[in-house]
Amino acid sequence: MRILVTGATGNVGRIVVERLLEAGATVRALCRNPRQAALPGNIEVVEGDLSRPESLRPALEGVERMHLFPFAATASDVVDLAEEAGVRRVVVMSSGAVTAGRDTGAHLPVERAAEASGMEWTHVRPGEFMLNKLWLWGPSIREERVVRDPFPDLAWHPVHERDIADVATAALLEDGHQGVAYTVNGPEFISRRDQVRAIAEAVGEDIRLEVVTPARAREMYLAQGGFAAANAGFLTGFEEYARDQADRARAGKAAPAPSGPAPTAEKVTGRPARTFGDWVRDHAGDFA
Structure with a gap:
């Protein structure tokens, strides 16, 4: 059985490749630059680009x-080509934003294309990646042993990339x-403050948490570039929720977790x- 992995060089795709090989599958990886x-x-490893569907033949x-890594602009063409080529099952790497009704159009078109095909389909919708904290906090932790964040008591269920790949x-x-x-999602409702503590414990050094304003955080994220800059608006857009959690903390009340696991x-x-x-133990060296 031959399985094509698109997005094979990504954070989840690489692990999917690894898991498939362990299971004895024949794996073909799609890459824009195989070298x-x-x-x-x-x-x-074969050359191809989801933005150019004909290159996938x-x-x-x-x-x-x-x-299937999500690329909304050509989703229908890619799915049509796959079905025409004889692919019988497609697993879409989607997003938890679809479940929450907050998808910006990056994932839902890919899901719909798969559902409209004659192939068997499954959607994998991860929530917040734990890896985000490496891309966001890694530079300042490595250079200064500090995390600057506007919403330290904001909490959610971040997920390990290996759990996503396993699904x-x-x-x-x-x-x-x-x-x-x-x-x-991940199994814990954990605040950013507690995430910083976990990273400090894993690297064996104190990491200072400095609370900054959302405006200052946005400036820093834009200056940092990469993931931080690309998501600066989203990362600083939780003021109402963060304020509610801060008020609860001052009143000695625990932050409410979502109802149910x-x-x-x-x-x-x-x-x-x-x-x-x-996750932190897996990535302690990346923060050092």
Whole structure:
């Protein structure tokens, strides 16, 4: 069984490749620049670009199942080509924003294209990535041992990238996941303040938490570039919620967690979802 992994060099795609190889699958990876892919030598790396659907024809030959990275602009064309080539199952790497009704149009068109096809489909909808904190806080932790954040008591259920990949891999390899959208969060409702504490514990050094205004945070994120700059508006847009949590903290009240447990990878894998502490231990060297 040959499986095509698009987004194979991404943070989740690389792990999907790894898991598929461990399961004995024949893996083909789609990359815009195969020479820079740095993927395992025992897979077939082919050149192609989701923004140019016709470039995918050679990559789709002989493929039975596909891990689809979301690219909304060409979603229908890519899905049509896959079905025409004989792909019978597609797993869409989507977003929890679809579940919450906050999708900006980046993921929903891809989901709809898959659903409108004749292929078996599964959507994987991860929530906030734990990795975001590496991209956001990593530079200041490495350089100054400080985190500057406007909303330290903001809390959510961040998810480990390996849990996301495990769900996608199960949907690719196993039966019983077709026609299902899996929202994947982490097992803990954890504040940013406690996340900083966990990182400090993992690296074995004090990390100072400095509370800044949203305006100042936005300036810093834009200056930092990369993930921080690309998401500056989103990252500083939780003022009302953060203010409510701060008021609760001053009143000695705990921040309210969402009603009921958040859906995690355990529903699919049967294994407990990885905690933020697990993730920090996996990435302690990246913060050092």
